Amino acid sequence: MSIAPTSPALPFDPTDPIALTQALIRCPSVTPAEGGALQLLAAVLAAEGYAVHRPVFSTPGTPDIENLYARIGTTAPVFVIAGHTDVVPVGDEAAWTREPFAGTIENGTLYGRGACDMKGGLAAMVAAAIRHRRETPGAPGSIAFLVTGDEEGPALNGTVKLLQWAHERGERFDHCILGEPTNPATMSDMIKIGRRGSLTGRLTVQGRQGHVGYPHLADNPVRGMVRLLAALDATPLDAGTTHFDPSNLEVTTLDVGNPATNVIPAQAKAVFNIRFNDSWTPETLAAELERRLREAAGNTVRYTLEIQPTNAIAFLTEPGPFVTLVADAVEAETGRRPALSTTGGTSDARFIKNYCPVVEYGVVGKTMHQVDECVATADVVALERITRRLLAGYFAAQRRA
Numbered sequence: 370m371s372i373a374p375t376s377p378a379l380p381f382d383p384t385d386p387i388a389l390t391q392a393l394i395r396c397p398s399v400t401p402a403e404g405g406a407l408q409l410l411a412a413v414l415a416a417e418g419y420a421v422h423r424p425v426f427s428t429p430g431t432p433d434i435e436n437l438y439a440r441i442g443t444t445a446p447v448f449v450i451a452g453h454t455d456v457v458p459v460g461d462e463a464a465w466t467r468e469p470f471a472g473t474i475e476n477g478t479l480y481g482r483g484a485c486d487m488k489g490g491l492a493a494m495v496a497a498a499i500r501h502r503r504e505t506p507g508a509p510g511s512i513a514f515l516v517t518g519d520e521e522g523p524a525l526n527g528t529v530k531l532l533q534w535a536h537e538r539g540e541r542f543d544h545c546i547l548g549e550p551t552n553p554a555t556m557s558d559m560i561k562i563g564r565r566g567s568l569t570g571r572l573t574v575q576g577r578q579g580h581v582g583y584p585h586l587a588d589n590p591v592r593g594m595v596r597l598l599a600a601l602d603a604t605p606l607d608a609g610t611t612h613f614d615p616s617n618l619e620v621t622t623l624d625v626g627n628p629a630t631n632v633i634p635a636q637a638k639a640v641f642n643i644r645f646n647d648s649w650t651p652e653t654l655a656a657e658l659e660r661r662l663r664e665a666a667g668n669t670v671r672y673t674l675e676i677q678p679t680n681a682i683a684f685l686t687e688p689g690p691f692v693t694l695v696a697d698a699v700e701a702e703t704g705r706r707p708a709l710s711t712t713g714g715t716s717d718a719r720f721i722k723n724y725c726p727v728v729e730y731g732v733v734g735k736t737m738h739q740v741d742e743c744v745a746t747a748d749v750v751a752l753e754r755i756t757r758r759l760l761a762g763y764f765a766a767q768r769r770a
Contacts, residue, residue: 383413384500386753387479387746389492391472394481398454400522401432406454406488407518410495414439414514417499424534426526434519434526438535441502442511446543446767448760449513450498451528451721452491453520456483457738464740480743489744490548490731490752491516497756510764513542520717528717529680532724542725544691546759547718548752550734556751557705561729562692563612563685565644567715568651568676570658572597575671578635587633591625593670594637598623600665601658606645612685613646613711616654646711647683651676681715684722694766695728698759702751730755 381388398404407423415421419439427433440447459469459482467473467480474480479489498512515535519527552558574594579587598620606616620641625634645654655676666672686692688709700706707730721727732748 379413379416383417384496384503386489386493386496386749387474389413389496390479390484390489390744390749391474391481393454393488393492394472394479394483395470396454397470398456398483398518399458400455400519401434403435403454403518407435407437407516410437410454410514410516411439413495413499417441417502419514424531426530426534428525431523431525434517434522436518436527436531437514437516438531440511440513440540442509444509444511445541446764447511447513447541448763449515449542449545449721449725450494450756451515451545451547451717451727452487452494452549453517453527453717454483454488454491455518455521456486456488457521460740466741469742474746477746478743479746479749480741482742484736484742484744485550485732485734486737486742487549487731489749490550493732493749493752494546494548494756497753497760500753501757501760505764508764510767512760513540515545515721517717524717529720532720536724544763545721545725545727546695546756547716547721547727547729548731549716549718549729550731550737551710551713551729552731552733554733554735555703556733556748556755557699557703557707558733559710560692560695560699560707561711561713561716561718562688562709563647563711564681564683564713564715564718565613565616565646565711566649566651566679566683567681568643568645568654568679570641570643571675571677572639572641572662573673573675574637575673576633576635576637579633581631581633584633589633590637591634593666593672594623594639596670597662597665597672598639600661601641606643606654606657607648610646610648612709613648613683616643616645616649618643645683647685649683651679651682681719684719685711686722686726686728690766691726692728694762695730695759698755698762699730701758702755
């Protein structure tokens with residue numbers, strides 16, 4: 370389903386990334402609520418001549434999610450700017466020192482939920498794309514925006530379905546930049562050229578409940594669980610690869626569900642998560658976990674392992690002309706060459722990489738998801754300049770080729 374946008378007169382200049390960031394923050398778009406943020410972007414882009422679509426996707430048992438696809442230009446190459454307008458809840462609003470949806474600016478810092486994750490980054494890139502197109506009207510090539518309202522939620526009705534929808538319409542993409550907050554401390558720190566995969570396992574060890582005073586009549590599952598977890602963690606999964614750190618397993622919960630001090634529990638449960646590099650697939654990693662558990666359990670520990678299905682698979686955008694172009698734009702505007710990284714959690718880049726090469730670059734993310742989330746206004750302005758330089762260089766390079 371597509372929703373035709375309205376295009377009212379805007380109360381701000383859409384090439385001003387700070388004003389646009391403030392306007393987006395003032396839309397309370399906590400997942401799954403659209404909050405007016407996508408409607409605002411639709412109006413901004415439609416007024417600039419973009420063909421705008423608002424597909425709504427749903428999955429049984431989940432809320433409908435609004436999304437946005439917009440494109441200007443009809444020829445290749447198609448440069449995609451991707452992002453999300455949904456934000457996490459504010460948490461304890463009383464703990465905020467500024468209104469979370471006011472977009473307040475104080476001493477060069479813009480406060481609000483989504484300021485750095487990722488309304489500031491998206492606003493900077495929208496402003497840059499508008500200015501670039503105004504300065505090069507009728508230029509060959511196309512710019513497209515792929516914006517979801519379901520990145521911070523289950524990610525079932527957002528980018529993955531939006532990409533499928535666009536592909537079925539005949540849209541083909543050449544390269545993409547995703548404006549997630551990639552920089553740890555300064556705007557020259559980091560470009561993400563890939564992401565680790567994520568795999569979650571649920572391990573259950575069966576015992577036999579009994580009185581602690583009569584252990585011979587019971588079977589304590591905690592001993593078996595300790596043995597199995599030690600086997601999973603005893604040997605590193607790998608030593609890392611060229612662009613990835615070693616894969617890492619972390620136990621996130623361990624429970625026996627036993628409130629009594631004189632009862633041996635009937636079972637023990639643990640949950641673990643592994644962030645894995647490109648030396649593994651979910652299938653090969655699951656097989657290795659099963660091997661370790663089987664050897665450690667022998668004939669004495671009764672266990673089951675449930676591996677949750679995952680769409681978070683490790684991927685890499687190989688360094689090359691496109692990655693170099695992004696790094697060149699960052700260095701030209703900041704004076705420092707950014708590192709190429711694959712660290713951090715998952716992002717919607719894991720879906721986009723199936724359609725075109727993708728890198729991630731955005732503002733400093735130190736306060737993402739925190740109380741008093743904020744972004745330096747200078748960083749948003751810098752990202753607008755970097756994106757504008759990137760667009761100019763990208764389309765110039767394509768014309769030369």
